[in-house]
Amino acid sequence: MSRLVLDTNSLIQCVSRRSAYHELWLSFLDGRNTLCVTTEILDEYVEILEQKASSQYYR
Numbered sequence: 001m002s003r004l005v006l007d008t009n010s011l012i013q014c015v016s017r018r019s020a021y022h023e024l025w026l027s028f029l030d031g032r033n034t035l036c037v038t039t040e041i042l043d044e045y046v047e048i049l050e051q052k053a054s055s056q057y058y059r
Helices: 008-015 022-029 039-057
Strands: 002-004 033-035
Touching: 008 022, 008 039, 022 033
Parallel strands: 002 033
Antiparallel strands: none
């Protein structure tokens, strides 16, 4: 098992089932890897995901 840190762009890319990187997301869900975050990283995830969600809502 590895401990990994993902920047926001990498997180967004690996979550999509259509992404070539989706296997990485699955490895966090099934325990093969551990996603390591800090409060600052979580805050950035929230900020960027909220921006993307609101911009998609208004399209």
